Amino acid sequence: MSSDEEEAPRRHSIGAKRNPDTAEAIRAAALDILIEEGHAGFSIEKVARRARAGKPTIYRWWPSKAALLLDVYHRQKRDVEYPVTDDLESDLALFLTSLLRYWRDGPAGDIFRSIVAEAQSDPAAREALQDYIAERGKQVAGIISAPRNGPGLAPDFPPRIIAELVQSYAWMKLLIHSLDEPQENAGLAVRAILRGAMTVK
Amino acid sequence: MSSDEEEAPRRHSIGAKRNPDTAEAIRAAALDILIEEGHAGFSIEKVARRARAGKPTIYRWWPSKAALLLDVYHRQKRDVEYPVTDDLESDLALFLTSLLRYWRDGPAGDIFRSIVAEAQSDPAAREALQDYIAERGKQVAGIISAPRNGPGLAPDFPPRIIAELVQSYAWMKLLIHSLDEPQENAGLAVRAILRGAMTVK
């Protein structure tokens, strides 16, 4: 149980401009701590220690925990598919399962979980999260509204609602740590959303 | 800015058994603080001060913040409808809109938000939350699977998936503070889930 836990390159000011190494060390430390200790063990103080950075340096560039987490999340390589084929249902199912896998297999899920939690305390984080989900919602709506030869969305149906349904399903699975359910469930959810779960009349 | 902010009945031990007044004062203080200051301002220390209770008393009966919050949430009068008529779609829409209204108009939404946030740090809270959602899921599945004269769920379709879709939609609206959207959206979501959003083939 050392005090810095791995990495610790001594750095210092490089003059009257931001040191990119410091910024990167802070982001890396934040990510590592989140992975190793989870949201409960995450603090700016620990990030500073591990990155060998001063706390003021962190607060100088990231006004809050949420800002740092959002930055780290956005810089993660996003391995999520947004396919557009002639089969809307399988496109949406593929999006959903790839999102769930992306959250499950890498650190992205842990980060996003923390952001959602933080957004319940920090109004600025909440706004950022609202904007983010709206943004992603548009992308999903892009899948949904793309021109297809096969059957598409009913013309009067707002694609945003469908996007929200898919997204919120993924959110809940993330937040209650049920990302490792069988893939069939996600497929069934998408099937319900697009083709309905009721008996045909 | 007084130190106790309203209520503060002096209490003491009533012998070798739990004092129900103390328990109630603690729950009331917790609720008030959550309403007035939100999740960010909520702490066991504040609850103790406001309830004129000792911190050990709180920890004696509620092992964590999450336990206290869950207790308070469960004791809220639950004004949510679980209707069963011959029209499954309107039943589910009524459930969903009444849940959203319940969260929006009273303190229940604030409490539940805090619980979800807390569950991202506290494993015990997470388990409790998993159990809770499973429990509620069964109730919703009860609506869905109830015998009806009208058309019901496709026989091969697991009701749990439908329940989860409806619940997760409500969760997201809660967590990003979008409970005051027009009711039509909830209706559209339910329509999609039950009858599909695609053009009929």
Next chain:
DNA sequence: ATTTAACGAAACGTACCGTTTTGATAGGAG
């Protein structure tokens, strides 16, 4: 009458918050 358990109050050591101060560093403007 004695044991037992809960209670409020105070204090403990630890951790983190967000901010301030200090002194070293080196780019940028004139």
Next chain:
DNA sequence: CTCCTATCAAAACGGTACGTTTCGTTAAAT
């Protein structure tokens, strides 16, 4: 080349909350 300026790490600040321990009290339980 010289100052100005912004960044940096480090240390310390007062404040808050954590979860626990210690103490003196109250009164039910036995």
